Amino acid sequence: MIEFQEVSKVFSGAQERQVTAVDKVSLEVKSGETVCLIGTSGSGKTTCMKMVNRLIEPSSGTILVGGKNVQEQDPIRLRRQIGYVIQKAGLLPHLTVAGNIGLMCRLEGWDKKRIADRVDELLTLVNMPPDQYRTRYPLELSGGQQQRVGVARALALDPEYILMDEPFGALDPITRNGLHDEFLRLKEEVKKTIILVTHDLSEAFKLGDRVALLRAGKLVQVGTEGDFRDRPASQFVSDFVENHWGVEV
Amino acid sequence: MRRLLRLALCLLLTLPCLAQDTVKIGSKTFAESRILAEMMCQMLEAHTDVQVERRFGLSGTMVCFEAMTSGELDIYPEYTGTGAVTILELDGDFHDPLQTYLVVRKAFRDRYKLDWLMPFGFNNTYVMAVRGEYAKEHSLETVSDLKSVEKTIKVGVSHEVLNRPDGLPGLTKAYDLNFANARGMEHGLAYQAIASGEIDLIDAFSTDGELLRYKLKGLQDDRGFFPPYHAAPMVRMETLKKHPEIAPVLEKLGFRLNEETMQRLNYKVQEEKEPIPQVVAQFLSEEGLTKTAAPVKVTSDKDISFAQYLYKRRYKTWKLTIRHLYLAVMSLGLAILVGVPTGIAITRYSKVAQPVLGLTGVIQTIPSIALLAFMIPVPGLGLGVKSAIAALFLYALLPIIRNTYTGIREVAPGLLEAARGMGLTNLQLLTIVELPLASTTIMAGIRTSAVINIGVATLAAFIGAGGLGDPIVTGLQLNDTELILAGAIPAALLAIAVDQLLGVVEKLLAPKGIKNS
DSSP: OEEEEEEEEEEEOGGGOEEEEEEEEEEEEOTTOEEEEEOSTTSSHHHHHHHHTTSSOOSEEEEEETTEEGGGSOHHHHHHTEEEEETTTTOOTTSOHHHHHHHHHHHTTOOHHHHHHHHHHHHHHTTOOHHHHTTOOGGGSOHHHHHHHHHHHHHTTOOSEEEEESTTTTSOHHHHHHHHHHHHHHHHHHOOEEEEEESOHHHHHHHOSEEEEEETTEEEEEEOHHHHHHSOSSHHHHHHHHHHSSOOO | OHHHHHHHHHHHHTSOOOOTTEEEEEEESSHHHHHHHHHHHHHHHHHOOOEEEEEEEEOHHHHHHHHHHTTSOSEEEEEHHHIIIIISOOOSOOOOHHHHHHHHHHHHHHHHSEEEOOOOSOBOOEEEEEEHHHHHHTTOOBGGGGGGGTTTOOEEEOHHHHHSTTSHHHHHHHHTOOOSSEEEOOHHHHHHHHHTTSOSEEEEETTOTHHHHTTEEEEBOTTOOSOOOBEEEEEEHHHHHHOTTHHHHHHTTTTOOOHHHHHHHHHHHHTSOOOHHHHHHHHHHHTTSSSSOOOOOOOOSTTSOHHHHHHHTHHHHHHHHHHHHHHHHHHHHHHHHHHHHHHHHHHHOHHHHHHHHHHHHHHHHSOHHHHHHHHTTSTTTOSSHHHHHHHHHHHHHHHHHHHHHHHHHTSOHHHHHHHHHHTOOHHHIIIIIIHHHHHHHHHHHHHHHHHHHHHHGGGGGGGTOOSTHHHHHHHHHHTOHHHHHHHHHHHHHHHHHHHHHHHHHHHHHSOHHHHTO
């Protein structure tokens, strides 16, 4: 379980101007649940997510992961318990597919055999035949393939939690649609607690068990697709759903 | 990495050390200075037991003088006029040779603990010279006569003379001349330039052999501007105390050389290309100063082809190349050991990045000769190899620091964030992500530095550090094109070879996944 308790983040901008990126957000992501954070750019969704693995430190409030305050944990240990997937995968171009996926295992001191087995297992899981792909370099892969490797890498240490920052953002619609289906299949298979940031409402509804809508740092509504359609919390929510719902992928 | 460091340290410690009890005799770059220095060496070798070390071809008065005061040199031939005006910066009239000598000797003894022994005898003062036919054409006899051509005459003087108060500035003031067209040039090149008509007026030394060869006319110094320049051995008083046998031996050379004799010796070396040791040995035995008549056969390099000449020099060239590489590689190694960590550090502390890059940039703008000269008074460096390595090291820093910094800064922020989010420590970020991705850029910086160092190392000869610059510097002074090429060609080939070699290394080291992008 990941729990946000009244979490705020204030950035000090130019000329001592204070910008509140996240404003007293409280949110509970249950074990095994996928919550999609959605909002326009600047709404604070990415900031929210990065405070979970302490890439950004909150100004106030508490975040609990598995019941433990993240502020009280060593950030390196914390991050190794939380898978992290970003837009365009962020694969290291000088390492092979196997090198990328097995990197954290290597740093954790696994022996070679165990790493190789784990890499093959994960490649199979994301539908990439290991014999064909493990020695390739990221630049030899398509965007969709890179993103699958990115997901496999995030799963390497079998973390209980996964953070995904617009993972399908930079892909063409057909690839994206394919990966969506694969994500849903994978979700059933690995049963992780996932926070996924997106600005695409249809994606959020499709992938998330629940959706959390942020506006100017404030959490506006949390709920299922049905909640958003039938019981919008405000005029803003219904307008947002109206405006962002046209584009079916 | 640690092994590399240890290796570098070992190499540093085994730098050709200066034995404690040698007497180090220096000379400036031009032939006469070398001849006089060689003469003193041979005299000491013939009549005393002291170990003599030759450190010839040092660039300019200040380099020699600094080397004397810091104990890097014990003896070198200097001129009274230079001592008075350039070093002591004395004002006033220096026309009487004896008085000048006495004033200079006293001041040097009091201020610098340096003594002047008995002069060699000749006065090698400056003389302004024009082509014979130019003098005829404009009826020039004296320096005063230059007034009539001051607007059109093209003046080319050595850099020292161009700027020194006892050089061109003083001369033009004393004679009320306003040259419209005056520039500085390497003394060795000035003769060719005046012979070809590129320039019309040069400064020369009254004992230069070239005055004869190029049929130049020396203009009479009718207002007595130039001070007397009597050459004499300048010796550290400490050395004289330690080796009391030195002074009497060197004073046997006192007043042995008049202008004509000196001009003849210079001519033999400069025009007939006789080796200096041979010219000196012959002279000393003729004068009865050494007992053993040197049975040297005059072998001139004039009659063989350039290819044969290079072949004959091959072992010498090989040794110089090794020394050259030693200078360049040692300094490059140190620059890598310091530059890469510095480059990394300033990506972490962005506030100091610009000052550090600025400072190393400023070092880069210091002329190489000046930087080499700055190193000599630094404790522990002195004259020779260590100073050269230090200067080359400073030159090599900028490209390495800058490329390390840029290479790391150019790593995509997304990659860094992904890696940090996965749980890499700062050190792992550096070694697993940043350095591999920056390696191509860093290698390019190292390659740039290597080529710069091979080039600048040729100047190390000016401070007696040897290398392929030795034949270049000597050749320039002796006006020996073949000798210049014997240094310049291997140096150029070396630079190309090193560049190509590092290009291959760069390719091999480039991370695979990036290579095909």
